Amino acid sequence: MRKKRGTLANLLLKNYLFLYFLTTAIFIFSVIFTVSVGRFSLKNLSDSPVTADQIMKDNYTNIDITKVSQYNGFVEIIDNKYNVVYRKGFFKKDRPSKYTSQQYHDLLINNLKSSDYDDNYYYSFSYNKNKDFLLVLGIPKTPPNGNYDEFYSKLAILFFIGVIFYFFTLIIGTIIFSRLTSKNFVTPLKIILKGVDNIAQGDYSTRIHLKCRNEFSNLKDAVNIMASKIEEETNLKEKAEETRRRLIMDISHDLKTPLASVIGYSDFLVNNPSLSLQERSKYLQIIQRNSIRANDLITDLFEFSKFESYTFKLHLKSENICEFMREIIASYIPEIEEKNFNYNFDISEKDIFIAFDWKSMDRAISNLITNGLKYNPPKTTLNISLKQRFGKAEIIIQDDGVGIPKDIAKDIFKPFVRVDSSRNSQSGGTGLGLAITKKIIEKHDGTITLETDKNKGCKFTITL
Numbered sequence: 014m015r016k017k018r019g020t021l022a023n024l025l026l027k028n029y030l031f032l033y034f035l036t037t038a039i040f041i042f043s044v045i046f047t048v049s050v051g052r053f054s055l056k057n058l059s060d061s062p063v064t065a066d067q068i069m070k071d072n073y074t075n076i077d078i079t080k081v082s083q084y085n086g087f088v089e090i091i092d093n094k095y096n097v098v099y100r101k102g103f104f105k106k107d108r109p110s111k112y113t114s115q116q117y118h119d120l121l122i123n124n125l126k127s128s129d130y131d132d133n134y135y136y137s138f139s140y141n142k143n144k145d146f147l148l149v150l151g152i153p154k155t156p157p158n159g160n161y162d163e164f165y166s167k168l169a170i171l172f173f174i175g176v177i178f179y180f181f182t183l184i185i186g187t188i189i190f191s192r193l194t195s196k197n198f199v200t201p202l203k204i205i206l207k208g209v210d211n212i213a214q215g216d217y218s219t220r221i222h223l224k225c226r227n228e229f230s231n232l233k234d235a236v237n238i239m240a241s242k243i244e245e246e247t248n249l250k251e252k253a254e255e256t257r258r259r260l261i262m263d264i265s266h267d268l269k270t271p272l273a274s275v276i277g278y279s280d281f282l283v284n285n286p287s288l289s290l291q292e293r294s295k296y297l298q299i300i301q302r303n304s305i306r307a308n309d310l311i312t313d314l315f316e317f318s319k320f321e322s323y324t325f326k327l328h329l330k331s332e333n334i335c336e337f338m339r340e341i342i343a344s345y346i347p348e349i350e351e352k353n354f355n356y357n358f359d360i361s362e363k364d365i366f367i368a369f370d371w372k373s374m375d376r377a378i379s380n381l382i383t384n385g386l387k388y389n390p391p392k393t394t395l396n397i398s399l400k401q402r403f404g405k406a407e408i409i410i411q412d413d414g415v416g417i418p419k420d421i422a423k424d425i426f427k428p429f430v431r432v433d434s435s436r437n438s439q440s441g442g443t444g445l446g447l448a449i450t451k452k453i454i455e456k457h458d459g460t461i462t463l464e465t466d467k468n469k470g471c472k473f474t475i476t477l
């Protein structure tokens with residue numbers, strides 16, 4: 014079962030969330046940055062920089078008002094009768110020289126606005142117990158010298174810095190985000206594209222390696238499967254092409270020898286009319302033998318290609334295969350005895366009915382028996398058995414003759430493979446017999462195997 018993978022939609026959602034948090038964080042960071050810078054640069058403009066306690070002295074005439082003056086502030090000393098006994102610094106002329114109890118509490122203590130005059134000050138108080146007076150320190154709420162222009166232009170610069178900072182961090186954030194997005198989307202696409210390009214250029218061994226768990230991974234798998242299928246097909250095609258080439262070479266080679274002999278001897282006969290009847294007959298026999306061999310080769314070749322063709326259909330009929338085997342064996346007994354072979358036949362007494370093509374199966378089994386008789390010396394024992402095993406018919410054709418060397422035996426069912434590789438006509442075979450037998454058995458959905466080695470005989474097992 015295919016593993017459930019994270020989808021691109023999830024990836025997109027993750028990216029969107031990340032972008033959302035990134036922009037929010039940038040915004041918050043920009044605000045904090047601007048406020049901090051603002052507080053630092055506007056500090057001097059808004060907060061009261063000095064308190065009454067800090068400058069208190071028993072002798073109020075000695076009070077140092079340098080710092081107070083810097084901020085356009087003033088100090089007042091008020092005695093216990095609310096009289097202003099001392100005043101220094103920048104103060105408005107209309108400040109009262111005596112406070113009423115009401116004014117004293119409203120204006121100074123509670124910092125309420127008086128209708129009498131514009132009182133826009135930060136106040137700070139300090140009571141001197143020793144001398145029984147109150148020190149009032151007033152700093153105007155407006156910037157120094159009432160410089161609003163400077164204040165507002167500083168605010169504007171600050172706002173501008175804030176905006177610049179916001180956009181700057183936003184650009185950096187966007188670059189980081191685009192890099193991350195690229196890693197998730199563009200990089201896998203590039204890798205897949207490169208692989209597809211290689212495949213398109215004919216390198217079917219290309220496999221895409223990608224570590225991710227989303228649709229890109231599915232795409233990568235699909236491309237890899239496609240490439241391996243094409244590679245497999247191409248290899249098969251090349252192999253088939255190679256087999257076809259080899260087959261044509263083998264056919265032409267095998268046909269050349271008998272035909273050259275036919276042409277040579279017939280030429281000789283035509284050009285020498287004075288030959289004796291005996292000589293003529295000898296050469297005619299050679300021509301006949303070679304013509305038969307060429308004919309056998311062409312017939313076998315035709316048979317082989319017929320069984321190999323996809324369009325060829327067997328004439329299947331359900332028949333008793335035991336009866337079929339008995340008939341074949343009976344037809345071979347005279348030849349077996351003539352060649353002085355020993356034999357054992359063990360055909361099941363019980364009828365075994367299977368669907369097979371009598372004529373083709375005759376060809377397949379006959380090939381094996383003929384080979385046994387053809388390639389082995391007299392006194393060889395030929396064993397033929399037919400049994401029912403595991404619901405299948407098992408035919409064994411075995412001899413204890415010369416056998417086939419193991420290295421050749423592995424290819425013996427391929428066309429034109431023979432132990433006698435010199436390919437002369439001595440043994441008379443075409444090298445197509447076993448290839449045809451195998452094709453026929455396979456057409457019947459059966460199998461054929463061979464157990465053999467040099468001097469160990471041959472054991473052909475057919476299962477149908």
Ligand code: ADP
Pocket residue numbers: 380384385386388389412414415416417425430431432433441442443444445446447448470471
């Ligand atoms: P051929 O037409 O040459 O007989 P086959 O495909 O039938 O072609 O056999 C291939 C080769 O296998 C033969 O040339 C022969 O050398 C070897 N062979 C086949 N059957 C036997 C056997 N029973 N004993 C020894 N050699 C065999």
